[in-house]
Amino acid sequence: MDLIVLGFETLASPQVTLMLLIGVIAGMIVGSIPGINDNIAFAVFIPFSFSMPPEQALALMVGVYCAAATGGAIPAIMIKVPGTASSLLTAIDGNAMARKGLGGRALSIAVTSSVVGGVLSSIVLLLFAPSLAKVALKFGYVENFALAILGLSSVVGLLRGNVIKGCVAAIIGLSIANIGFSQLTGFPRYTFDNVNLIEGIPFVPMLVGLFGIAAMFELLADIFKERKAKTQVSKPLEIGSMMLPKSLILRLLPVWMSSAAIGNVIGMLPGAGMLMAIFLAYDQAARRFRRIFEGKKGEPAWGEGAPEGIAAPEAANNAVTASSMVPLLSLGIPGNSTSALFIGALAIHGMVPGPLLFTQHSNIAWMIIVAFLAANIIMWPVAFVVIRTVSKTIFAIPKEAMVGVIAMLCLMGAYSDGANIFNMWVAIISGIVAYGMRLSGIPLGPAILGLVLGSQLESSLMNSLTISQGNWLVFFDFSNHPISAVMIFVSIALWVAPVIMRNRS
Amino acid sequence: MNTHSDSGNNNRGILTHSDTWIGLVLIVLGLVAAWMANDFDNRSRTYPQTLSVIMAIFGLIIIVKAFLGKGSHTSFASPSKVALSAGTIIILWISAITNGLGYILPTFLMELAFLLACGFRGVGKAVLVALLISVVSYLIFIVGLDVRMPESLAVWLL
Numbered sequence: 001m002d003l004i005v006l007g008f009e010t011l012a013s014p015q016v017t018l019m020l021l022i023g024v025i026a027g028m029i030v031g032s033i034p035g036i037n038d039n040i041a042f043a044v045f046i047p048f049s050f051s052m053p054p055e056q057a058l059a060l061m062v063g064v065y066c067a068a069a070t071g072g073a074i075p076a077i078m079i080k081v082p083g084t085a086s087s088l089l090t091a092i093d094g095n096a097m098a099r100k101g102l103g104g105r106a107l108s109i110a111v112t113s114s115v116v117g118g119v120l121s122s123i124v125l126l127l128f129a130p131s132l133a134k135v136a137l138k139f140g141y142v143e144n145f146a147l148a149i150l151g152l153s154s155v156v157g158l159l160r161g162n163v164i165k166g167c168v169a170a171i172i173g174l175s176i177a178n179i180g181f182s183q184l185t186g187f188p189r190y191t192f193d194n195v196n197l198i199e200g201i202p203f204v205p206m207l208v209g210l211f212g213i214a215a216m217f218e219l220l221a222d223i224f225k226e227r228k229a230k231t232q233v234s235k236p237l238e239i240g241s242m243m244l245p246k247s248l249i250l251r252l253l254p255v256w257m258s259s260a261a262i263g264n265v266i267g268m269l270p271g272a273g274m275l276m277a278i279f280l281a282y283d284q285a286a287r288r289f290r291r292i293f294e295g296k297k298g299e300p301a302w303g304e305g306a307p308e309g310i311a312a313p314e315a316a317n318n319a320v321t322a323s324s325m326v327p328l329l330s331l332g333i334p335g336n337s338t339s340a341l342f343i344g345a346l347a348i349h350g351m352v353p354g355p356l357l358f359t360q361h362s363n364i365a366w367m368i369i370v371a372f373l374a375a376n377i378i379m380w381p382v383a384f385v386v387i388r389t390v391s392k393t394i395f396a397i398p399k400e401a402m403v404g405v406i407a408m409l410c411l412m413g414a415y416s417d418g419a420n421i422f423n424m425w426v427a428i429i430s431g432i433v434a435y436g437m438r439l440s441g442i443p444l445g446p447a448i449l450g451l452v453l454g455s456q457l458e459s460s461l462m463n464s465l466t467i468s469q470g471n472w473l474v475f476f477d478f479s480n481h482p483i484s485a486v487m488i489f490v491s492i493a494l495w496v497a498p499v500i501m502r503n504r505s
Numbered sequence: 506m507n508t509h510s511d512s513g514n515n516n517r518g519i520l521t522h523s524d525t526w527i528g529l530v531l532i533v534l535g536l537v538a539a540w541m542a543n544d545f546d547n548r549s550r551t552y553p554q555t556l557s558v559i560m561a562i563f564g565l566i567i568i569v570k571a572f573l574g575k576g577s578h579t580s581f582a583s584p585s586k587v588a589l590s591a592g593t594i595i596i597l598w599i600s601a602i603t604n605g606l607g608y609i610l611p612t613f614l615m616e617l618a619f620l621l622a623c624g625f626r627g628v629g630k631a632v633l634v635a636l637l638i639s640v641v642s643y644l645i646f647i648v649g650l651d652v653r654m655p656e657s658l659a660v661w662l663l
Contacts (some may be wrong), residue, residue: 110529163568165567168563171559175557185546185548217591220587221584224587225583399622400625404638407591407615408616415652416652421599439584442527
């Protein structure tokens with residue numbers, strides 16, 4: 001308790017609080033620009049922190065990290081181009097809701113969900129950080145493989161109608177993840193002797209292309225259609241009222257709780273990342289929505305403006321931001337790529353994350369933890385101001401001008417990740433592929449998850465089989481690997497349950 | 506999560522059905538990837554080869570479903586025009602930047618091309634908007650974020 005008070009005292013200094021506030025504002029604005037993802041937003045601010053005392057620098061970084069994930073929801077909702085990868089699922093129901101004239105409500109749901117998810121996760125981090133790290137340590141190869149299978153199986157629940165094409169999408173993602181050096185043997189696979197492919201297809205440019213460039217193609221197609229029909233090109237979507245009815249808040253409470261819990265757990269696992277958390281949370285919310293609300297009067301179909309479709313991924317992605325610090329601060333192992341950048345931020349100020357951080361720099365360690373709570377609380381009013389000022393100006397740009405702006409932002413965002421022209425080619429080709437997939441009815445979600453989980457799936461599978469001497473039953477072994485066994489059985493249930501329910505109806 | 510629209514497929518010939526072509530692409534990609542995996546070393550071959558074969562099998566299943574009238578057809582005619590025009594503009598932009606024309610000039614031309622392609626009213630207004638976007642993005646990325654662009658042919662080509 002004394003240590004938590006110490007953290008609050010360090011944060012309460014006016015300069016540190018100011019830096020936290022600046023970080024939140026800057027992170028929100030940068031996160032809301034399509035094509036600039038949270039890694040880039042975070043990396044940009046690290047140099048600014050060089051000349052600052054460590055408390056101020058780290059408060060700035062915490063503010064940017066928390067707010068960038070939320071800022072990404074703004075363009076996801078208004079123009080269906082996620083500002084950050086963590087908002088890709090928000091774009092589906094968020095933009096659908098905005099097209100019905102409820103843009104303000106969609107944005108309000110996104111912001112509130114982010115704050116709730118972040119605050120709940122921060123409280124868990126505050127109370128349980130050291131002991132939670134012990135759970136993360138129990139994840140070995142067997143558990144990592146089971147987790148990857150669970151992640152991929154979770155998208156099955158979202159595939160109504162065409163499960164075959166969904167499986168094709170997952171296979172495409174897993175196959176693309178094979179490009180580059182094999183993690184097991186170091187053998188170059190599908191690199192065509194191109195040095196740029198040695199570490200695989202650059203991930204950030206690929207994501208930018210899959211979502212940003214593909215969304216630009218769709219926007220252009222809309223404009224061509226409107227011109228052909230000789231109707232006036234429709235105006236940009238208006239934001240409108242951002243009030244949330246009390247009934248909607250009460251309705252979303254269970255979604256916030258479950259999504260924050262999922263984000264909390266997944267965020268603690270090194271390598272799992274935000275994407276898995278948002279997919280799992282989205283899947284859970286979809287099942288609940290279909291069971292309780294779908295088909296009722298006044299309720300949209302899932303994927304066509306369901307509030308839960310915004311609330312779940314946003315609560316989960318912000319829950320991940322705080323919980324990803326658990327393995328980082330306690331063990332020195334980053335929970336995801338952005339928290340890995342935190343290692344750089346700490347190193348600049350002569351600190352090494354891990355158990356020693358809590359003994360040698362306890363005021364800093366606990367200040368970081370407390371700052372996550374404060375940043376998520378501050379984010380709520382800041383988001384409303386940013387949306388009503390900066391974002392309103394950006395999204396007042398006419399649709400015809402938006403096409404070129406999105407293209408430029410996405411391509412420059414892709415290029416900025418390594419200053420490599422190859423990344424631009426990756427972005428444009430990914431965009432064309434994603435556009436083709438959408439037209440073909442092959443969903444993008446399972447492909448993305450396959451991309452993220454591909455290398456983890458292979459290495460954990462092969463290493464697990466090596467350890468178990470080729471025994472596949474190791475994944476079902478309740479006595480030695482109970483976590484894995486539970487996850488595998490849940491995965492099987494996710495495949496079987498929809499079939500049983502369809503046969504019953 | 507599917508966004509395409511199903512547009513009446515029962516009477517469509519198998520060769521004109523879009524799912525047939527999608528299935529064929531998957532079969533070809535899968536078989537080529539599996540064949541290329543033969544050159545990998547033993548330990549790193551199995552996994553990619555298995556995935557490639559599964560991809561080809563799924564491609565075959567999609568073709569069979571189309572043959573049985575259970576597929577869903579989408580026309581690629583107008584989306585192809587969109588991808589072709591936007592793709593061409595972007596490829597020309599990347600080529601201009603790579604070949605030393607700086608940032609502002611290629612970006613201005615790209616923005617102008619997109620504005621005119623989208624039917625933006627008034628060429629003069631389009632020129633001004635394109636210039637504004639180019640300069641503002643230059644200030645954000647090159648000046649503000651210190652993104653290093655390929656070297657330009659002349660110093661004045663910013």
